[in-house]
Every structure is written in C-alpha cells, then in structure tokens.
Amino acid sequence: MNLKLNLLLEVKSQGYSVVIGDDSLTHLNEFLNNKSYSKYFIIVDENTIDHCLTTILTNVDCLAEAEVIQTESGEENKTIEIVTQVWFTMSEAHADRKALVINLGGGVISDMGGFIASTYKRGVDFINIATTLLSQVDASVGGKLGIDLGGLKNQIGVFNFPQMVVIYPPFLKTLEFRQLRSGFAEVIKHALIQDADYWEEVKNITVSGDYNWSKIIEHSVKIKNKVVLEDPLEKGLRKILNYGHTIGHAIETWHLENDSDFFLHGEAIAIGMIAEGFLSKEKCGLSDSELNQIVTALKSVYDLKPLQKENFESYCSLMIHDKKNTDGNISCSLLSKIGNCKWDIFADKNDLLNALAYYNKIVD
Known part of the structure; x- marks a missing residue:
C-alpha cells in the first residue's frame, strides 16, 4: 500500500509539511523546483551515503550539484567538534543565508544537522529526510535540535522547525x-x-x-x-x-x-x-x-x-x-x-x- 500523508504542522508562525510515502521524493522535487536556494548541502553518514544518497539524487534533480558533507554515524559523534567541522565546510563553500541544508539520516543526523543549519549565519533553511524508523516516527519531527556535551545527551540545542520532513518508507529496508x-x-x-x-x-x-x-x-x-x-x-x-x-x-x-x-x-x-x-x-x-x-x-x-x-x-x-x-x-x-x-x-x-x-x- 502506498500511503501519502501531508500534514501541515502550524507551530506559532511557522508551518511545515510531513510527507510520508513512496512518492514523497516526487513531492520534495516539486517543492525544491519552486524555490530559489543559492546552494544545497546534504549531510550524510557512512550508511546513508551508501544506501540512500543515490536514490535522492536520482529523484530530486536540483540536488545533482549539491555539496555532500559526510559525518560519522552514532551518538558519540553528535558533538560540537563535528558541528564546527561542518560549519567550516559550509563557510569554505561560500554558503550564504539562502543556502539549504538537507539532513539525510536518522536521529543523530536530524538533531545535529538541524542544529547546524539553525545556527549557521543565524539560521538557514533545512529539510529532514528521515531514513530510520527512529527518525521517521520521532526524531525528525517536532523541532528539538541539539548536540551532546561531555557525554551528556542533548545539553546544547535550540527549538527550530524544518521546511519539510520527508519520510520515504523503502529506506527502512536498508536498516539492520x-x-x-x-x-x-x-x-x-x-x-x-x-x-x-x-x-x-x-x-x-x-x-x-x-x-x-x-x-x-x-x-x-x-x-x-x-x-x-x-x-x-x-x-x-x-x-x-x-x-x-x-x-x-x-x-x-x-x-x-x-x-x-x-x-x-x-x-x-x-x-x-x-x-x-x-x-x-x-x-x-x-x-x-x-x-x-x-x-x-x-x-x-x-x-x-x-x-x-x-x-x-x-x-x-x-x-x-x-x-x-x-x-x-x-x-x-x-x-x-x-x-x-x-x-x-x-x-x-x-x-x-x-x-x-x-x-x-x-x-x-
């Protein structure tokens, strides 16, 4: 069964849609084709670069020239050191405030990537493409973003909301x-x-x-x-x-x-x-x-x-x-x-x- 669900989440003055289904990437492609972002950055880990990135690039044509930034998976990498590295990469690529960050991954990527986007140049837009069950049902939805501090979970963070959350259920078949x-x-x-x-x-x-x-x-x-x-x-x-x-x-x-x-x-x-x-x-x-x-x-x-x-x-x-x-x-x-x-x-x-x-x- 193919399910497409569009939910408009109105949170104060900010609204975004959660799109669930096998055609969710088509919806994302249409959304981005109606925007005019200056640059695209896709944050991935070693799992999503191998199992998910090609699917995204194949189905979302405007991302063909996106800058791909790879981080390491796992909670132990949700740190300010990794965040700083990504900020420098974006800065060296001349990312301005009209750039878009796409977080392709699970809970760590959506938490950290959203935090990166929300703080770079006082905030650039971001989209979460949730690839794990954890991120699809929980972590990518709700606007809580952050990183760990000294081993303590989610001690540094902000509330901010993505432009869209994309949930493509076939990605679950890539999971252990x-x-x-x-x-x-x-x-x-x-x-x-x-x-x-x-x-x-x-x-x-x-x-x-x-x-x-x-x-x-x-x-x-x-x-x-x-x-x-x-x-x-x-x-x-x-x-x-x-x-x-x-x-x-x-x-x-x-x-x-x-x-x-x-x-x-x-x-x-x-x-x-x-x-x-x-x-x-x-x-x-x-x-x-x-x-x-x-x-x-x-x-x-x-x-x-x-x-x-x-x-x-x-x-x-x-x-x-x-x-x-x-x-x-x-x-x-x-x-x-x-x-x-x-x-x-x-x-x-x-x-x-x-x-x-x-x-x-x-x-x-």
Missing part, C-alpha cells in the same frame, strides 16, 4: 534489524502515553523489515504532532514524550562512555520504560495488570538482560544532569494508565534505585 527494532521503542512509547487503542495494535507487532510500516509511521507522527502543536517549547504537555527517557538516557549515556558493547537509543529506552513503568505504579497508580502488559510486550521485542548493580549509582548521577529536571529535582513523565501520562513527577535517588532493581528482577 537491531536499528529497526531500536526505532520501534518510540512507537511503543507513543501508544503508551497517548493512545490505548493504538497500544492494542502495537503490542502485537512483530518487528521486521518486511512489515508495512506506513500506517504505524502515520499514526506515530499524528500523535507527536498533536502533542507538539499544543506545547511546541516543552513547557508542559510535551514532556510526556520523555516517558522512559529519564532512566533510559542515563543508561544509554553511561554505556556509550564506558562500554564497548553499548545500547542503541531504543534499547536503552525500552529498559527505561520498564523501570519507569514501575515508578508509574508506585507514584501514579498504574495497575499491576497494565505494568505486566508493558513488561511482556517489551520483553517480546528486546533481548533484555539484567544491568550490573554496581553501575546503578553512576546512572543516578547522570540523571541529576537530565535537562528535564527542575531545581535539582529529578523529574519523570509517568503513566497513570496506558494512554495517559503525567509529567513533572519527582523521583528521589531511592525511587530510581528501586526502579532499576525492579527491572533487574523482572528480566532475570
């Missing part, structure tokens, strides 16, 4: 299974925080490259779009999108810095959703039955193993630096029931240690 499964964690999150009916479908999905992802992408984009439209700058409701991320980000960050066998984003968030599911039961009244549903679904998708208890203190130290915190209090977004999430629920160190211990017990 582990990457595809990582992105599915955000689909699970969207169902848990906003849509109990959607959860009934999502919890039974078998992740594979052959799955028809278009409807799932559409539904997740609609969920995130609805939340972002109500709270574009994350002052309230948008914080529900952080479910699983307080603990998950700490685990992801620590292992990225200290462990050669680190977690992908979605793998860490899956752990976070189980641990924060326990906190939801303790602090927001999530039922045992629904917590068990969440645990069962996540265990069926991810190869979950116990964490080393000696790392728990380090995880908690990282949570203190989480950007969601207020006045030094560790702030979580937790479920009162499947489909309903509350934000700014404070947890102390003992709460977090108990949540991590619960995770270990449930997967051992």
